[in-house]
Amino acid sequence: MRWQVQMQRRLGHAASRFELDIAFQSDAQRLVLFGPSGAGKTQTLMMMAGLNTPQQGRVVFQNQVVFDSQQSVNLAARERGLGYVFQDYALFPHLTVRQNIGFALKQGLQNPSLAHEDSSVAHWTQVFQLQAVSELYPEQLSGGQRQRTALARALIAKPRALLLDEPFAAMDRSLRQRLREELLELQRKLSLPMVLITHDEEDVKAFAQEVIHIQQGKVVSDSSPYAPADHHA
Amino acid sequence: METAWVALALTLKVAGWATAINLVLGVAVGFALSRGRFMGRGVIDALLTLPMVLPPTVLGYYLLVMLGRHGAVGQWLKEQFGIQLIFTWQGAVIAASIVAFPLVFKAARAAFENVEPTLEQAARVLGLSELAVFFRVTLPLAWRGIMSGTLLAFARATGEFGATLMVAGSIAGQTQTLSIAVYEAVQAGQDQTAHFLVLVTSVSCLAILLSAGYLAPGRVAGQNQRGWP
Numbered sequence: 033m034r035w036q037v038q039m040q041r042r043l044g045h046a047a048s049r050f051e052l053d054i055a056f057q058s059d060a061q062r063l064v065l066f067g068p069s070g071a072g073k074t075q076t077l078m079m080m081a082g083l084n085t086p087q088q089g090r091v092v093f094q095n096q097v098v099f100d101s102q103q104s105v106n107l108a109a110r111e112r113g114l115g116y117v118f119q120d121y122a123l124f125p126h127l128t129v130r131q132n133i134g135f136a137l138k139q140g141l142q143n144p145s146l147a148h149e150d151s152s153v154a155h156w157t158q159v160f161q162l163q164a165v166s167e168l169y170p171e172q173l174s175g176g177q178r179q180r181t182a183l184a185r186a187l188i189a190k191p192r193a194l195l196l197d198e199p200f201a202a203m204d205r206s207l208r209q210r211l212r213e214e215l216l217e218l219q220r221k222l223s224l225p226m227v228l229i230t231h232d233e234e235d236v237k238a239f240a241q242e243v244i245h246i247q248q249g250k251v252v253s254d255s256s257p258y259a260p261a262d263h264h265a
Numbered sequence: 266m267e268t269a270w271v272a273l274a275l276t277l278k279v280a281g282w283a284t285a286i287n288l289v290l291g292v293a294v295g296f297a298l299s300r301g302r303f304m305g306r307g308v309i310d311a312l313l314t315l316p317m318v319l320p321p322t323v324l325g326y327y328l329l330v331m332l333g334r335h336g337a338v339g340q341w342l343k344e345q346f347g348i349q350l351i352f353t354w355q356g357a358v359i360a361a362s363i364v365a366f367p368l369v370f371k372a373a374r375a376a377f378e379n380v381e382p383t384l385e386q387a388a389r390v391l392g393l394s395e396l397a398v399f400f401r402v403t404l405p406l407a408w409r410g411i412m413s414g415t416l417l418a419f420a421r422a423t424g425e426f427g428a429t430l431m432v433a434g435s436i437a438g439q440t441q442t443l444s445i446a447v448y449e450a451v452q453a454g455q456d457q458t459a460h461f462l463v464l465v466t467s468v469s470c471l472a473i474l475l476s477a478g479y480l481a482p483g484r485v486a487g488q489n490q491r492g493w494p
Contacts, residue, residue: 083386110392122387126405136391141400189391 034059034193034225039079039089039099043072043249052076052086052249060242062219065229067246073229074119076246077195080227081116082109094192115191119198121182123170129181130166133157136189156184175203176211183218193225200235212238269461271438272446273469279354279429279442280422283361287369287418292411295373296399310374317367321427328360328432350432357433357440361425365418372414376407416477420470 038055052072065073078084080091082098085106091099093114098107109116123132127143134144134153144150157166160180165173173181179199186194199215200208216239219226228239236243245252298310316324332339332350342348350356380403388398404411426444433440435449443466450459 078386081390083390109386109389110394114390116387116390118383118387120383122381122383124384124387124402135388136393139392139394139397141397143401143405185391 033057033092034061034094035063035080035227036090036092037076037080039076039086039091041075041079041084041086041088043075050249054246054249054251056244056251058242058244060240061223061225062216062239062241063225063227064236064240064243065227065246066233066236066240066243067229067231069231071231071246072249073231073246074197077116077197077227077229081114081195082107082112083116113190113192115186115189115194117179117182117186117194117196117199119201121170121178123178123181123185125170128167128169129162129173129177130157132170132181133162133166133184133188135185152188156188160184176207179203179211183215187222187224191224193227196226196228198230199228200230200232208234215239268437268441268446268450268458269443269465272441272443272462273465275354275438275440276423276442276444279357279361280419280425282358283365283422284415284419286358286362287366287422288411288415291366291369291414291418292373292404295370295375295411296377296403298370299374299377313370314367316363316365317371321364321425321429322431324363325360325428325431328356328363328428332356332359332432352432352434352436352440354433354440357425357429357442360428360432361422364425364428365421368418368421369411369414372417373407373411376410376414377403379410380406413477416473420473420477423469423473424466 036057039052040054041052043050043052050072052075054072054076065076067073075084079086079099080093086099086101088101089099090097090101093112097103097105098112099105124135127135128146130153131144131146131148133156134148134150137150137152138144157163160183162177162180162184165177170178170181196215200211203211212235215226218224228235230236294313298306329351330336332342334340334343334349334351339350342350350359384402384406385398388402389395393401424444425442426448429440429442430445430448435441435445437446441449443462447459447462447466450456450462
């Protein structure tokens, strides 16, 4: 099993108390967590990545226990080897595109320099067609370029899986369609497991091998109805 | 004129040390208060801000009581290391540091609170240690705010009078800073010296304020960010 996830966490206070109780397992390479906004999808993804801690539960990724409250296992985010693409991409505003992409290659206390040249930075810059903007700062980029930069920055660290938080939400329709295809193609080419969360049914249709429906912090159904192959058949 | 240059050099030395001390302590305390979730945060913040609102003479009095010959800290320093701080330039550094401290730690705290938490999380997920996250993401993004507070603290330390006079006195060439020299010159009826001292002080303070305004956050936000280290 690729993912075995079982997590509980109470969120919020008093009136807005919210109980997250998520359990699912999946072998899919392209898993989609689908649900309305406020359902707890981002919290779920962050807990899978180690950016947030469940109060109880167990998370196993490809036979590695990354979290187990009973055995007090809780690998830090940086030890899980997962890539994460944030909803607003979270590009470092003080670094250029190239410095952003090369960020994970240096683990010391200093950022890659402006002039930093590296073959894998060059490779990913090329894959995502960012050569022309590699000297620019994130605020100078278009939405699509930001997302590509965020993807390149995550992939350069050679993650074992990529988690994406509403990657297309901030885009207009035509761009969304194109980037969906790009992502799908990328996933197939790298055969890198991905988990994507969305509230957009179109994303599910285009991307999901398996979809997990989440509502009000609970898994309401677990199915694989939208695998693109079936859909087009 | 000789007095003025000696006083200026001493003032810059005292203010420089006070600023360096405040930069380290202010960043550390500002960071702790912006991230820590512990009891009594409000009380600690208020106590540390007190030097900004208390009359400098009151601060000077506290310092005298603590660091003086009969003060707990003063006695201990004397017995352990043979150090006496009262009436020395190091005493003036301590007085200036305490008076200017709130300006640095307030600015640092606000700057740290303005750093988007997801940027730090992005760095963690990319494999960085907490220390690396601080030096590569948090500090560079908070740097402008910290620097503008630090420059204000430098200006404040340069102009320090009350607490410094009480703790370090007014020994020409040793503890007589610009602002104290101005007072002494006026008291002694040396108008020319006073004029010159006042001019030197005003020009240095104006220069500092202009730099602080240039670094203030917001002014450059949205423009290019090449000023970031």
